[in-house]
Amino acid sequence: MRIAIRGFGSVGQGLAEVLRDEGDRIRREESVDVRIVAAEDSSGSAADPDGIEPAELLEAKSEGPLASGRWTASIEDVDYDVLVEATPTDVEGGEPGMSNIREALSSGTHVVTSNKAPLALSYRELTELARENGVELLFEATVGGGMPLINLSRRCLAGNEVTSIHGVLNGTCNYILSRMAVEGLSYEQVLSDAQELGVAEADPTYDVEGLDTALKLVILADAVMGLSCSYDDVEVEGITGITQEALRLAGEDNMKIKLVGTVHDSRIEVGPRLVPSDHPLDVPGVLNAATLSTGLAGDITVTGMGAGSIETASAILSDLLSIPRA
C-alpha cells in the first residue's frame, strides 16, 4: 500500500514514527506493507516511487523543510494508493485540506484524513465524491484521537440506530475544568499552567470557545446519525465564563461541569453542562468520552485519549488497514 502524506506536522510525523517503530509487526500481523512514497510540508515535498524509509524522512524533517533537496522527486511525480491528508484544520473554507481531498477523490485515490474542517464543512459533497469514484474516504482520526467512534458505530454496532450523542470531546477544556474543580484555581491560572505544559495552545480560542468540539460533533452527527448538517448548524458556548463558584456549587451536589457536545432530536449544541460524578462522561484530565445512545445496545460510552500524535496516527493506521486490498 503506497501512501502519500500531505501535512507533515505532529500527526503526519506521528504516522511516520508508527511505521518506523511498528512497520515490521504490521507487515507480519496484518499482511500489508504500508510504504510512504511521498510526504509534503508547507515548504514542498519529498518523494520516491520505491518508498522512503520513515526513519530517514523523520531525520530529514528534524533538520529542516522537506523541500531542501535530499529527494529529487516530488509528490506530483509519484503514484500512490492512498492520500493521508493531515494538514491543519482551518474552519474558514477548510483549505488546504478541502482541495487536497477533492483532488485525490476525483482522481480515484482513497483518502484517510485527520483534518476536521473539510468534513465538518462539506460532509455530503465529499462522501458523495468518494462514492462516485468508487474509493474510500475515512476519517476516524478527525474525532477523539485514537478512540474508535465512527468505525465503532458503523462496524461494531451494525443493525443499531444511534439516536443521540453526548460527548466530552476536547481534552484542553476538560483539563482546565478538572483542575479548576479539584484545586480551586481560577480559569486564568489553570489556562496559563496548561499553556506552559503544552496542554493548551498559545491562542486557546479554538478549544475553549467550543469550536473544536463543534467540528467533531458535526462529523459525528453526519457519519454516525446520518444527519445532513454543517458547522453553521451548531449552537456553541465555550468555557471561558465558568467560575470557581459554579464548580464549587456543582461539587456540593456531587456534580461536575463539563464542556459537553450533544446531538439530540436533530439539534446540535456545545456548552457547559452538569454531569453526575459517577456518570461515564465524568472523565478526568485530558481524557475524552462519548456516549452513543442506540436503539438496541443501549448507551455505549467510549473513553480514551482524545488527542496526541501517536494516538491520532493509530486511528489513521486502523483506517488504512481497513481499505480493501486489490
Added chain:
Amino acid sequence: MRIAIRGFGSVGQGLAEVLRDEGDRIRREESVDVRIVAAEDSSGSAADPDGIEPAELLEAKSEGPLASGRWTASIEDVDYDVLVEATPTDVEGGEPGMSNIREALSSGTHVVTSNKAPLALSYRELTELARENGVELLFEATVGGGMPLINLSRRCLAGNEVTSIHGVLNGTCNYILSRMAVEGLSYEQVLSDAQELGVAEADPTYDVEGLDTALKLVILADAVMGLSCSYDDVEVEGITGITQEALRLAGEDNMKIKLVGTVHDSRIEVGPRLVPSDHPLDVPGVLNAATLSTGLAGDITVTGMGAGSIETASAILSDLLSIPRA
C-alpha cells in the same frame, strides 16, 4: 440469510423480538433479510424452510414448548447459513453448546454464539475448526452484552497490540457492591433485594463467586490478546467476603471496591480491587466497563449494559450482519 436458533430462552427470544420489531428497517438499511428457518428449545424444535415469522414463533413459545406441533418440520429438516447458538452457559463441559458449535462448523455452517462456556473451554480448537472449514465463528455476545469489545479490538483498533485488559464484567456484582457502598447495607441485604428485582439469580454463585467474570476474561484474553488460555488458568476470588467496613474505608480515600478482571503479563485474575472514584472503570449499578490498554491508541474504555436480552441480541445481530454475503 437463513438462521437457525438453538436455545430459545432469553437471548434467543430477544433476537426474535429484534427481528420482529426491526426487521423491516434492517432489510432496508443493511440490505439483508435475516430469516429464522428453525428454532430449538429444550423440548424440541420448530422449522420451516421458507422462514418462520418472528411474531408467530414468539407467540407459540409464550403458549408452551416449541415441539408442540404447530410446525411439522424440525431443525434437522432445513438448511441454514448461520447457526445462532444461544443455549445456556454450562462451565462443566460446555454442553450442549460445545457439540452444537462443533457440528455446525464441521458441516461448513457459520456460527454466532452468546454461550461463553465452549469458547472459554476450547477457544483454539473451535476457532481452528472454523478456519479449516472456511466459516465464521463470531461471539461478541459472549462478553459484555451489547458492548462491542471483541469486534472493537479486531476491527476498530487494527494495527494495535492490546497489552492488558481490566474489566468490570458482571452487572450483578457491580450492582451489589454499588448499593452496599452508597446505602451502607450488608451483602446479604442487597443480594436479597437484587434477587427480588431479578438482578441476581436465585442461586447467585456463578456471578458472585467471579466465575462469570472469569469466563468472559478468558474469551477476551484469547480473542483480543492472542493468549492461549483456558478457564482453568484464571485465579478467581468473588465478592462474598466484602464487608461494609471495607467499602467505608475505601470511600474515605475516594475509592470504590469493584470486582475487576485483569489480564496482564499473561496472568489472568478476577478479584475485588480498589478503583479511584474518577476512574473510567468506576461505573454505577448494573453497568459494565472494560479498558483495553493498547500500544498506540492508549487506554480505550468501553462502558455499557453488560447484559439484557435485547442488548445481547444486538451483539448477535451485529455479528450476523458482518458475515460476508455470497
